[in-house]
Amino acid sequence: MSEKKYILGIDIGTTSVKACVFDPITKEIVAKQNKDTAANIPSDQGIEGNKQDVPKIVSAVHYCISRLPRDLLRHVTKIGICGQMHGVVLWRKSAWETVEKDGIVMRFEGKRENMSALYTWQDTRCKPEFLDSLPRPESHLNCYSGYGCATLLWMVKHKPEKLKQFQYSGTVQDFIVTMLCDLEVPVMSDQNAASWGYFNTEKNEWNVDILNSVDFPVNLLPKIMKSGEFAGKLNVCWNGIPEGTPVSVAMGDLQCSIKATLESQQDAVLNISTSAQLAFVVNNISELGCKTVEHLPYFDNTYLVVAASLNGGNVLATFVKMLQQWMLELGFPTPQAKVWEKLIALGLEAQTTSSMKITPHLLGERHSPAAKASVENIDLSNIQLGSVFKSLCDSLIDNLHTMMPKDILRNAHVKRIVGNGSGLSRNAVLQRAVEHYYSLPLEFTSGGDAAKGAAIAIM
Template sequence: MTEKRYILGMDIGTTSVKVCVYDPLAKEIVANQNKDTAANIPSDQGIEGNKQDVPKIVSAVHYCVSRLPRDVLRHVTKIGVCGQMHGVVLWRDGAWEKVEKDGMVIRFEGTRENMSALYTWQDSRCKTEFLDSLPKPDSHLKCYSGYGCATLLWMLKHKPEKLKNFKYSATVQDFVVTMLCDLESPIMSDQNAASWGYFNTTDNTWNIDILKSIDFPVELLPKIVKSGDIAGKLNSSWNGIPAGTPVGVALGDLQCSIIATLENTQDAVLNISTSAQLAFVVNSISDFGCNTIEHLPYFNNTYLVVAASLNGGNVLATFVKMLQQWMLEFGFPIPQSKVWEKLIALGLDAKTSSAMSITPHLLGERHVPTAKASVENIDLSNIQLGSVFKSLCDSLIQNLHTMMPKDILRSADIKRIVGNGSGLSRNAVLQRAVEHYYSLPLEFTCGGDAAKGAAIAVI
């Protein structure tokens, strides 16, 4: 009988951790777990800062893995990891410790005194004036607020003593890989490096000379390897996974959700979860004449053409919470699930067209960070809840279409859009808007799971 050989895939997301055990022969998930991290913590920058508690994220990782069947985990032969891009966590030696039982690690624990918070991709402390004062990167990619290098440069200017307290920096998923393998220093994939800014994807190197010219502590930057490479080996047996199991370098969650979803080169993938991204794969960097799309490193020296909006499911979730709060103030608490159910039903029944125009830039956009949300053309015919919700859903897709018009998809010979993310799969009003604005069929496949993609990427 052939010995089972599974891969553990892990996605360390903005709001939750998801893990799965993937069978590469059967091409199916044999076990999975997920847990909300509840890791957000207050920032001294107020609403402009966005920080998360790393030990809480690490705890969620171990919660998920520890609840997978032991008889499955002992057959894991590789581990793939991905996570939220752009963010940065700093640490020094002693940033984690092992908790063992019967000679096996049952969990790792982050030690807060030896690490910083995670400054996430949603951090907006780097204002336009500050970013404009920085040297231009030697890269086809720009550096925005929330990007690792931008956050570190802000600290260099405003909190230089804080940087001196730490020896290493990386994304949170890189930190987890460093911890699992007990690496001396972190190793980062080109996917995560490109999400930090000041990284040249052509020669696969940081812009060391440019960063040195402004006294950036370049010793904090991780070593770079190609996506799909192995970062190290599991340092100790972990909940039944054998010590010595190879661990892949951490990858971007977007790239991993794409690799788990794409079925052919004529597919574009639309992901709407916390934020929103529309992407397809090309062999080289092309000029589409549009400054709202980017070419991000993918796999096997290819690129993802991406329109990445900061406004997606988070905008709709804020609208739902607003309605809940209003009703609570009237003394009528309503479960979130009921609000969603009613909104979608009303949105589907709403008129096909409305004069109401919503600009959904609740979180701004990287190319227009000062943009705000607004509503125009309100009249007596469109103030019903269903009409407002439909207009909000339409506006999110219209915003993406402004960033990546359907002509770009047509020029790339894209034949369909594959949907991904709970924000889209559970919302038929959004789905209708996609087909309306892009004039392409929207389909859902069995892919879409970034944890599964992380497993596939290390096969």
């Protein structure tokens, strides 16, 4: 009997790291681990900044790999990596070290003194007036606050000395790949490059001339590879994974979660976790007449048509925390799980229509960063808790529907929406809203796992 061969998939997300051992023959996950990173750190920009501690993220990667069965890791023949898009981390040589035991590398450790924090996709330091002052990208994609190039351009203006300390930049998943392969120069996939701004997906190159014109340190930009290609080979034997195992260039977590979910070109995928995205696959860029829809690089020279909202599960989680805080102040502390359970039950019982209109832009939107949340048409008939929660859930889907109307799905011959993300799978009130606004069946499959998608992408 031939020896088993597995693919290791790793997803470096906004709040957690997930890893799985994937069997390419049976298409099943045979082992998996996840670990919350707890990596958020204070920013000198206050609430406008959003930073994470990279060594904590590296530690979470180590935790997941070290807890996968060693007898499976010995048979890993490829490693696929994806992660949170848009963000940027800077580093210089010797930004990590290996910790060995009996000649086997047990873990990698990031060295804070040789790297910056990760400035994440949630960073809002780049105000509209600053973004308006930047040259227009030579790309069908815009550049927003939280995007790598925008954050670096902000530093060019406000913290030029900080930039001079570093030699390289990339997303946090690019850093992990550089570390695992001990690369001389970091590489970045077209998916992550497109998420940074100032990248032309059709030419597959950075807007170097435009960036040079505003004194952008183009020497920091990673080299570009196509998603699904290999960046290098594992530099050491790592927790039993053989030295020399090919490691993919880091891919986008959105693309990989969709790779793990799509069963047909007639599917659209709706992901609601921290934020919210609705996407489907097309063969080329086309004019859809909708500025809130973007074409992002996918795999095999295809594109994802995406409506990406900054407001998703994070808005509902904030509502739950608010209720918890109120209950605490009233002297009745209530566990978070109990609040969620009661809200969903009450939301399902609530009347089908409510005159209350909630605008859920608690975090603004990329196309409208100054937008705020608001509530209209409050009256005596709609102030019950279940009614308010249902209105909030409806508003999140209505917001997505405004960004990507159902006619766009209909014209693309989409026949169903496949659901993804814990924010959607655990919330039947949201699920009802999806079917109401899009007039399409919502189904859940075994997909949705970006770590699994990273493995599938390099099969």
